[in-house]
Amino acid sequence: MKKIAIDDTIMIKGELAQAGSHILEGYRSLFDAEVVTRIKNAGYEISGKTATGEFGLDLVGEFSYGAEQKGKLHGDAALQVAGGETDAALAVDMNGSARRAAALSGITFIKPTYGTVSRYGIISCAASGEQVGVYARGAEEAAQVLEAISGHDDKDGTSLPEKEYKYRTEAAAGGKIAVIRDPEDKADEDTKMKMEDFKESLKASGVTVDEIELDFLSPAATAWQILMCAETCNNISRYDGVKFGHRADNFRNIDELYINTRTEGFNFLTKAVILYGSDVLSKNRYKDCYEKSLKIRRIVADSMAKIFEEYDAVLTPVCSKTEYEAYDIDEAFGKVFEESEFTAIPNLIGIPAIVSGGVQMMGDKYCESKLFSLAAAGERGLK
Amino acid sequence: MKYETVIGLETHVELNTKSKIFCACGGHGASEEPNDCVCPACCGMPGMLPVTNKRVIELAVTAGLMLNCDISRYTTFDKKNYYYPDLPCAYQITQLNHPICTNGLVSIKSEEGNRDIRIKQIHMEEDAGKLIHEGKYSLVDFNRTSVPLIEVVTQPDFRSPQEVMNYLNKLKSMFRSGGISECENGAMRCDVNISVRPEGTEELGVRSEIKNMSSFESIEKAIYYEIQRHIDALEYDLEELVQETRRFDEKTGKTFAMRDKETAADYRYFPDPNLMPILIDDEWLEQIMANKPVAVDERIDYYRESGISEEEITVLISSQTATKLLEEVVAAGCDARETVKWILIEAVGVLRKGGKGLDDLQISAEDLSAIIKMVTESKINRNSGKAALAALIEEGISPEEYIKSAGIDRKLDSSDILAVVQKVISDNQDIVEAYKSGKTKAFQALLGACMRELKGAGNPGVIKEMLEKNL
Numbered sequence: 001m002k003k004i005a006i007d008d009t010i011m012i013k014g015e016l017a018q019a020g021s022h023i024l025e026g027y028r029s030l031f032d033a034e035v036v037t038r039i040k041n042a043g044y045e046i047s048g049k050t051a052t053g054e055f056g057l058d059l060v061g062e063f064s065y066g067a068e069q070k071g072k073l074h075g076d077a078a079l080q081v082a083g084g085e086t087d088a089a090l091a092v093d094m095n096g097s098a099r100r101a102a103a104l105s106g107i108t109f110i111k112p113t114y115g116t117v118s119r120y121g122i123i124s125c126a127a128s129g130e131q132v133g134v135y136a137r138g139a140e141e142a143a144q145v146l147e148a149i150s151g152h153d154d155k156d157g158t159s160l161p162e163k164e165y166k167y168r169t170e171a172a173a174g175g176k177i178a179v180i181r182d183p184e185d186k187a188d189e190d191t192k193m194k195m196e197d198f199k200e201s202l203k204a205s206g207v208t209v210d211e212i213e214l215d216f217l218s219p220a221a222t223a224w225q226i227l228m229c230a231e232t233c234n235n236i237s238r239y240d241g242v243k244f245g246h247r248a249d250n251f252r253n254i255d256e257l258y259i260n261t262r263t264e265g266f267n268f269l270t271k272a273v274i275l276y277g278s279d280v281l282s283k284n285r286y287k288d289c290y291e292k293s294l295k296i297r298r299i300v301a302d303s304m305a306k307i308f309e310e311y312d313a314v315l316t317p318v319c320s321k322t323e324y325e326a327y328d329i330d331e332a333f334g335k336v337f338e339e340s341e342f343t344a345i346p347n348l349i350g351i352p353a354i355v356s357g358g359v360q361m362m363g364d365k366y367c368e369s370k371l372f373s374l375a376a377a378g379e380r381g382l383k
Numbered sequence: 384m385k386y387e388t389v390i391g392l393e394t395h396v397e398l399n400t401k402s403k404i405f406c407a408c409g410g411h412g413a414s415e416e417p418n419d420c421v422c423p424a425c426c427g428m429p430g431m432l433p434v435t436n437k438r439v440i441e442l443a444v445t446a447g448l449m450l451n452c453d454i455s456r457y458t459t460f461d462k463k464n465y466y467y468p469d470l471p472c473a474y475q476i477t478q479l480n481h482p483i484c485t486n487g488l489v490s491i492k493s494e495e496g497n498r499d500i501r502i503k504q505i506h507m508e509e510d511a512g513k514l515i516h517e518g519k520y521s522l523v524d525f526n527r528t529s530v531p532l533i534e535v536v537t538q539p540d541f542r543s544p545q546e547v548m549n550y551l552n553k554l555k556s557m558f559r560s561g562g563i564s565e566c567e568n569g570a571m572r573c574d575v576n577i578s579v580r581p582e583g584t585e586e587l588g589v590r591s592e593i594k595n596m597s598s599f600e601s602i603e604k605a606i607y608y609e610i611q612r613h614i615d616a617l618e619y620d621l622e623e624l625v626q627e628t629r630r631f632d633e634k635t636g637k638t639f640a641m642r643d644k645e646t647a648a649d650y651r652y653f654p655d656p657n658l659m660p661i662l663i664d665d666e667w668l669e670q671i672m673a674n675k676p677v678a679v680d681e682r683i684d685y686y687r688e689s690g691i692s693e694e695e696i697t698v699l700i701s702s703q704t705a706t707k708l709l710e711e712v713v714a715a716g717c718d719a720r721e722t723v724k725w726i727l728i729e730a731v732g733v734l735r736k737g738g739k740g741l742d743d744l745q746i747s748a749e750d751l752s753a754i755i756k757m758v759t760e761s762k763i764n765r766n767s768g769k770a771a772l773a774a775l776i777e778e779g780i781s782p783e784e785y786i787k788s789a790g791i792d793r794k795l796d797s798s799d800i801l802a803v804v805q806k807v808i809s810d811n812q813d814i815v816e817a818y819k820s821g822k823t824k825a826f827q828a829l830l831g832a833c834m835r836e837l838k839g840a841g842n843p844g845v846i847k848e849m850l851e852k853n854l
């Protein structure tokens with residue numbers, strides 16, 4: 001395995017870094033992201049950049065500036081890895097789009113524990129939950145690449161002190177996982193089938209599968225939606241047409257420069273995120289929205305930690321469907337946050353999650369190796 | 384009716400660090416060239432993450448210790464959102480919920496003796512850049528963005544403009560002598576909260592806030608103006624006072640209300656997820672305390688005991704260079720009052736001629752004490768001492784060297800002086816006549832001529848005595 005593609009939210013020195021957005025049109029990075037440096041140092045070759053949806057906010061990358069969508073939706077990086085054009089790809093996982101894209105293309109994606117991979121050099125949106133992850137064709141390969149990019153970085157204040165991490169895939173026999181009973185029955189029949197197939201495959205390799213109930217999926221998703229929108233709204237406020245990137249041609253004063261530039265530069269979904277984010281941070285709403293979300297984050301973290309005392313992983317769907325059809329951007333905000341109910345918890349509380357065989361397993365912090373082992377076992381059984 | 388003024392102060396102080404608060408760029412806006420002291424981080428480019436400069440925390444804690452504050456062992460940064468071209472990220476990193484220092488106390492002089500002013504909190508934050516307006520365009524200079532600041536917030540404890548000025552002067556002295564800040568032009572900026580109430584009442588009046596003044600003169604003028612405006616409003620019903628933010632116009636000497644738009648902002652504060660909470664443990668705090676400079680109060684007491692005047696103390700304690708030199712020269716055995724005169728009058732005089740100030744003084748305590756000793760022991764006269772000091776400051780010539788080369792180190796006995804006195808008298812018969820006919824000023828002319836002949840050597844008292852005898 002040699003070639004690795006880099007998503008457009010991750011910067012390579014001298015290369016365009018536009019995060020799929022008109023507002024960063026023509027922007028070239030002045031430096032390599034830490035993950036890019038590490039990939040190069042580990043002897044991998046960078047095969048190129050892959051397109052992303054604007055700031056990685058959409059379902060799988062469908063709303064990239066200038067791109068048109070038709071028919072079935074796919075993520076660019078996932079498609080390239082699945083098609084063998086590259087061996088692996090790095091992408092930022094913030095709102096589940098990378099995990100969904102991996103599921104649709106039938107490949108593996110690992111979103112690691114928050115703080116284990118440097119965020120230096122990524123086009124940051126939701127600082128408290130985003131993390132660079134790895135697409136690969138299987139769990140073993142994903143583990144190798146993740147090992148190469150993980151470890152402490154002084155340039156990132158949220159980076160954990162551990163110098164390096166070792167990831168191994170071992171026999172999964174004797175493992176124990178929990179499946180969440182879906183009270184609202186959000187997943188379609190095909191998705192349910194995928195869940196069943198994966199469960200059976202794990203059982204066949206000696207893994208015990210229990211069914212549990214979780215009553216905080218929806219509040220967890222709402223909490224992440226609030227935090228993510230708030231942080232994104234703040235982080236992308238620097239794209240104002242003053243310093244770099246797109247600037248509107250017509251303005252008569254500084255207010256118009258801001259308004260016209262940002263009106264032209266962001267797509268409808270990003271604008272919705274900005275409005276939502278600035279609303280939850282406003283004086284009147286802060287306590288009920290932002291502060292409450294931080295509380296929910298703590299409660300969910302505690303609850304999940306309890307589950308992980310007993311189980312190695314929690315198995316859930318990644319998407320409600322096995323296919324997405326092209327749709328209008330006006331519907332994006334609602335669609336994305338409805339789907340993110342499956343993906344929000346790992347971002348909200350910083351735990352790792354792996355997508356494999358079209359389903360997702362969440363694990364306890366620093367337990368990536370357990371996830372790789374389970375995924376490898378599941379993948380073997382599906383073949 | 385008699386009124387009482389109630390004033391609270393928020394003072395922004397630029398910290399004296401080598402680098403900026405969240406990146407490695409030189410601190411202090413170190414360059415004259417616009418945008419010469421910037422990096423992708425302080426320009427708001429994507430991909431960079433803030434990493435806190437440890438020195439900023441140490442200086443903020445030191446400032447807190449000097450102002451008798453409680454030091455927070457857990458302190459966090461928050462983001463404050465607003466759009467302005469001089470703010471590259473469109474947010475400022477500051478502290479809202481867990482400021483680094485709280486509950487301080489500082490004693491100041493007031494019309495009724497010493498008074499305590501309560502410090503509500505000290506918090507750390509980054510500075511913004513600068514806009515330069517050129518015709519139709521505005522240019523942005525990011526040299527100052529992310530330069531570290533502390534904001535010292537007092538309780539509304541001031542009762543007069545004079546107290547405010549005393550406080551600010553004390554703060555400046557403390558921070559300069561403590562190496563916290565240079566406190567030079569623009570490095571100390573104030574927001575002033577003012578209200579007025581009938582004397583003897585407890586309830587606070589309507590408050591106005593005057594924002595962003597950087598010269599002490601403006602602050603004082605603005606406060607006087609604002610107090611009068613409030614009293615007039617209450618006394619004569621001239622206008623209805625409303626709680627508002629105002630600015631001071633230096634040209635007119637008046638304050639005016641800021642547009643609503645500038646003040647009604649909701650800054651949407653929230654904790655910065657890129658910066659982990661900072662924990663200050665015992666070990667670190669002890670280290671900072673050990674490096675804390677001598678408290679200004681202790682220093683002032685010592686100076687007073689040494690007989691140094693209040694005016695001199697004020698100048699001295701605001702200069703780290705001067706206090707250090709003074710203490711070393713005194714330690715070398717010189718008299719404190721005498722040394723102060725040499726530093727504040729003689730040395731400053733030489734520096735001023737070269738367009739410099741006290742902080743540019745770069746002489747060793749050894750050299751200065753040598754000059755002072757030679758003068759007080761009458762080895763050379765005062766004028767020669769001054770010349771030696773000038774040579775030392777301007778050209779770096781050591782006092783010994785100077786005196787040798789100027790030929791004033793020869794041992795003079797009274798016969799040498801007598802010879803010169805007699806020569807001057809015979810050479811200047813007309814002046815001697817004038818003196819004898821009662822023009823006392825003529826004596827000074829003769830004395831001056833003697834001193835010139837002696838090239839500054841000899842004790843002036845002895846020369847004067849000898850001249851009087853021989854006339």
Ligand SMILES: [Zn+2]
Binds near residue numbers: 406422423529
């Ligand atoms: Zn910088």
